[in-house]
Amino acid sequence: MSLLIDLQNITKVYRSGESEFHALKGISFQLFRGEMLAIVGASGSGKSTMMNIMGFLDHCSTGNYFFSGHNVSRLTDKELAVTRNQKIGFVFQSFFLLPRLNALQNVMLPLFYREEPEALARNKALAILKKVGMEKLIDHRPNQLSGGQQQRVAIARALVGEPDVIFADEPTGSLDSKTGEEVMKLFLHLNQEEGRTIVIVTHDKGVSHLCQRVVALKDGLIVCD
Amino acid sequence: MPACCCIKRWANRMRLINHVQEGLANLLSSKLRSILALLGILVGTASVVAMVLGGELVTNEALKQFKTLGTDLLAVSVNDSDQGSTSGMLNNLTLPDIYALQTIDRSIVEAAPYAQLYNSSQFNGHELNTSILGVTESFAHLVHLGLASGRFISTLDGYEFFCVIGAKVNSQIKRLTYLDAVGQQIQVGKNIFTIVGIAKPWPENSFVYADIDSTVMVPILTSTSLSKYAAINNIILRLTPDANIEQVQTNITNYINQHVADKRLFFRSAKELIAHMSAQSQIFTVFLGLIGSISLLVGGIGVMNIMLVSVVERRREIGIRLAVGAKRSDIWALFLIEAVMLSLIGGTCGVTLGVIVAYIMAVCWHWEFTLFFMPPLVGFTVSVAVGIFFGYYPAYKASQLDPIEALRSE
Ligand SMILES: Nc1ncnc2c1ncn2[C@@H]1O[C@H](COP(=O)(O)OP(=O)(O)OP(=O)(O)O)[C@@H](O)[C@H]1O
Ligand SMILES: [Mg+2]
Numbered sequence: 001m002s003l004l005i006d007l008q009n010i011t012k013v014y015r016s017g018e019s020e021f022h023a024l025k026g027i028s029f030q031l032f033r034g035e036m037l038a039i040v041g042a043s044g045s046g047k048s049t050m051m052n053i054m055g056f057l058d059h060c061s062t063g064n065y066f067f068s069g070h071n072v073s074r075l076t077d078k079e080l081a082v083t084r085n086q087k088i089g090f091v092f093q094s095f096f097l098l099p100r101l102n103a104l105q106n107v108m109l110p111l112f113y114r115e116e117p118e119a120l121a122r123n124k125a126l127a128i129l130k131k132v133g134m135e136k137l138i139d140h141r142p143n144q145l146s147g148g149q150q151q152r153v154a155i156a157r158a159l160v161g162e163p164d165v166i167f168a169d170e171p172t173g174s175l176d177s178k179t180g181e182e183v184m185k186l187f188l189h190l191n192q193e194e195g196r197t198i199v200i201v202t203h204d205k206g207v208s209h210l211c212q213r214v215v216a217l218k219d220g221l222i223v224c225d
Numbered sequence: 226m227p228a229c230c231c232i233k234r235w236a237n238r239m240r241l242i243n244h245v246q247e248g249l250a251n252l253l254s255s256k257l258r259s260i261l262a263l264l265g266i267l268v269g270t271a272s273v274v275a276m277v278l279g280g281e282l283v284t285n286e287a288l289k290q291f292k293t294l295g296t297d298l299l300a301v302s303v304n305d306s307d308q309g310s311t312s313g314m315l316n317n318l319t320l321p322d323i324y325a326l327q328t329i330d331r332s333i334v335e336a337a338p339y340a341q342l343y344n345s346s347q348f349n350g351h352e353l354n355t356s357i358l359g360v361t362e363s364f365a366h367l368v369h370l371g372l373a374s375g376r377f378i379s380t381l382d383g384y385e386f387f388c389v390i391g392a393k394v395n396s397q398i399k400r401l402t403y404l405d406a407v408g409q410q411i412q413v414g415k416n417i418f419t420i421v422g423i424a425k426p427w428p429e430n431s432f433v434y435a436d437i438d439s440t441v442m443v444p445i446l447t448s449t450s451l452s453k454y455a456a457i458n459n460i461i462l463r464l465t466p467d468a469n470i471e472q473v474q475t476n477i478t479n480y481i482n483q484h485v486a487d488k489r490l491f492f493r494s495a496k497e498l499i500a501h502m503s504a505q506s507q508i509f510t511v512f513l514g515l516i517g518s519i520s521l522l523v524g525g526i527g528v529m530n531i532m533l534v535s536v537v538e539r540r541r542e543i544g545i546r547l548a549v550g551a552k553r554s555d556i557w558a559l560f561l562i563e564a565v566m567l568s569l570i571g572g573t574c575g576v577t578l579g580v581i582v583a584y585i586m587a588v589c590w591h592w593e594f595t596l597f598f599m600p601p602l603v604g605f606t607v608s609v610a611v612g613i614f615f616g617y618y619p620a621y622k623a624s625q626l627d628p629i630e631a632l633r634s635e
Contacts, residue, residue, distance in 0.1 A: 057548060057628045078552055085550020096545045096632065100254055110549040112243060157549065 003069075004164060004197055005031035005054055010063035012049050012220075023049045024060070025220040031165070031199065036191040038208035039201045041217035047201045048169055050217065054199070055167045056084045068164065085113050089158025091168035095150040097142040103129065103153045104138040110161045128156040132186060148179030155186060165197040166190075172207055184210055248563040255535070259567060262524075262531040266571025266608055267578065269521030274579025274604035276517040278597060279586050280510035286592045287502050290430045291495055293369050297334075299470060300432060301460040301477060302491040317456040320361075320445065322485055326460070330476045332468035337367040338457045339435070340448045346413045346441055348398050355394050357413060358440040359448025359455065365424075367461050368433055375407040375422030382444040388413075389422040391438040411441060414451060418443060432495055433461065470494045518607070524571065525611035532564050532619035543623055544631030557624035564616020565609060572608030576601045 012024040023046045031037060031054075039047045052058040053065065056075070065073045067087070075083065089110075090096075097106045104125055111121035129135050132152040142150050151171060158166050168187070172180030184207055190196045200211060208214050216224040252259040303318060323338045340359035347353060364370070365377045377389055388411060390398070398406045411418045418441070427437040449455045464473060474492045481488050536543075543556055580601060587594035 052629055057632075078554075081547070081550055081552040084548065090548050092548075092632075096541070096548070098542055098545060100250060109546070113546075113550045113552070113555060118243075161550075 001032040001034055003030060004033045004067070005029075006066040007054070008064040008066070010050075010053060010060045010065060012046070012053065012058070013061045023220055024053075026063070027220075027222055029215065029222060029225075031197065033164070033197050034191075034195045035197055035213055036187070036211045037199045038211035038214045039199065039217060040203070040208050040214060043203075045217040046220040047217050049220075051167050051169055051199065051201055054165075055088050055090060056080045057090075081113075085110055086161060087164045089161065089163040089166040091151070091154050091158050091166065091171045093170040093173040095142065095147070095154045095174070097150055097153060097157075099142050102139045102141050103134060103145065103156075106142070106153055107156045107160050110157060114161065125156070125160055128160045129153070131159070132156045146179070147175050148182060151175060151179075151183050152186065155183070159190070159196075165199060168198065168200045170201055170203065172202070172204060177206075180204070180207070244558055244562045245566065247559065248566050251535075251563055252566060258531055258534075262528050262567050263571040263574070265524030265527035266521070266568045266611065267524070267575040269517065269524035269611070270572045270575025270604045270608040271578040271582060272520045273514060273517030273607060274576050274600050275582035275586070276513035277510055277603060278580065278583035278600040280506065280513045281597045281600060282583065282587055282592045282594065284503065284506035284510070285595060287506065288499060289593065290428055290432065291499055293428070294430060294432060294495065295369075295463070296495045296499060297464045297466055297468070298367075298432060298495040299462045299464055299473065300493045301462065302493075303456075303458045303460070303481070304489045304491065317449075317458075318460075318481070318485055318488075319457070322481075323457070323460065325484070326477065326480060329480050330473050332465045332473055333462050334465055335363055335367055335463040337361055337364040337461045338445060339364060339459050339461070340445055340455050340457050341435060341459065342448060342452055342455050344413050344451060346411050348401055348409070348411050351401055353394060353397055353411070353441075355391075355397075355439050355441050356435070357448060357451070358435055358437070358442045359445035359457075360442045361445050364442070364461075367463055368427070368430075368437070370427050370437060371425035373423045373425045374405075375420070377422055377424075378442055378444050382447070384446045384450060385444060386416055386418045386447060387421045387444065388418040389424055389442040390420055391424050391436075391440050391442070392426040393438040394441060395423045413441065413443075416451065432493065432498060434459075470496065514603075521607060521611055524608075525568075525615040528564055528567055528612060529615035529619060531567075532560060532616055533622070535563070536560060536619050536623040539623075540626060540631045540634040543626050544628055544634070547626070547628035548632060553624040556626075557620045560620035560623045561613070561616050564620065565612040568608050568612025568616070572605050572612075575608060576604045579604055 007027050007029040010024055010027040011022065014021040014023055027050060039050065041047050049058070053060045056072070060073060063073065064071055072083065098109065101109070104122070107125040107129055108121045111124060126135070126138065129138055132155055134149060134152050134156060137145060137149060145153065172183055175183060187198055187200065188210060191198050200207060202208055215222055318338070320338070323336055327333050327336050338361060342357040342359070344357050345352060346355050346357070360378055362378060362380045365372070373392070375389070378387065390406060390411070395406050398409070402409065406420050406423055409420050411420060424437065424442070429436060445457065449457065464470070478490050481490065546556060580596065584594055586592070
């Protein structure tokens, strides 16, 4: 298995006026291609912060971040955007679909920013929606879909750009246990059948048990791998 | 290489179309607000277009008189100078003086002297509201006065008691008799004049002071014999198009002062008048445009306000877009295109409304309506510029949002 993400002593400091808050206090961590990883920890332990840095949504304060061999600690905003678009797929707790767009258009959005021709993007999006079992509801808007259905569309959106890794921040947090299980099954399928690299931030013991590897955070430090 | 370029340009165009489609969808999703913002731009653009176009129409109306009259005219008013005022009518200009005058400068093409009198006149014992104008044969030709019937005063009329009446005089007479005015007689003082012609209506003109429509035109020699105050005190000259007006004026002044008497001359040239009027109306138009621009400014602030609200409301959306890989420039374009589209639609409607308003003004004040190209173009351009100017800051603000904070906001 090849190394995908290599964090070396990453810290993150939030400053608000005089006071400083150390959200991450030196994280060193490696993620390999094909892994399915769960990040667990108490609320406020820095899970989302770590995921945002790994997902190019945020800069770290100090430390080095290597993504498939390249040092990406100091990328410009534009480079971050392009990397997010091409290498990363996000799934969020509250889905974060654009309310005015239908399921298909939501899934096509990353390809739109990649400047793919519309017809090609459409075909790709349709194929992915079929994979997550949403092919019958492609013209529904988010408010016409159930939570589980919305999360499937969100997963399709994360998948459509063929990213290297998918980051999911509490993907089952807003779902009841049954739909949550279905979503987890989908993740497991993607990992085991298609070999996709998946990182899931979760509170749910049931979720973390399904993952082959679990990392626990406490007060900005990794306490158990 | 060119093929690659072409594909890239095509992709960019697709992108713009997509952005425009998105912007339109976003604007439609908050219709009321969009309409309010649009209304500001619409009213602003309409007032700019209506005012500037109205100004142009007024100018056009003022200059129209010269279109028929020609721009090569020079009017000379002859007044007694203060010292010579006692010398009386002996020193007045005579017709031979005028004929001589025509030869002193090669740029003088034609001269039409006239004498104005304020004697009263009667028709069949009824008082007419007229003044008397002593004219020569060339007068009608020079001021483009047409004849409705009969003939004009001729050089051969000499001291005869013939007259040509203006259009309004004719209508006064029509009220008094059913007969055709030509051949009838008008009494001026103790003299009886036979009407030999009726002039067509003549548009009033700031260049010739006389209101020709309400005058009785008589041979100039006859007019000078009517009253001891009668004198040839006005001359209208037609010059060659390339005439040096200043030079002509000096020549005339010198000639009259040397050969006739010490006179004070006042000149008015059509070219000067036009230049003066154009300059004034330009100031007027710019002024009106500025007033209109203030409302456009207010409209622009409206757009900015609504775009700022929209940015705050759509922070979550911006965060999502950033998370799936939108560049800052994409977010910037998204909002700027929306603002520009607002002002584009507002501007288009505003230009239309402005032209309609100008048209209504033209109808109300009996101006000739011409759709000048500039005012709508200016209105349109300015409204789009306003959209870009006032949309720039909100769009910039949107593009500078931090992805995580944007995602976190409700
Ligand atoms: N923008 C910020 N400014 C200041 N402090 C912040 C900011 N973002 C996060 N923090 C702090 O950093 C710490 C870690 O936050 P983070 O969101 O990573 O926690 P988490 O482990 O994801 O918690 P949860 O399970 O509740 O989502 C928290 O204590 C939080 O208060
Ligand atoms: Mg979190």
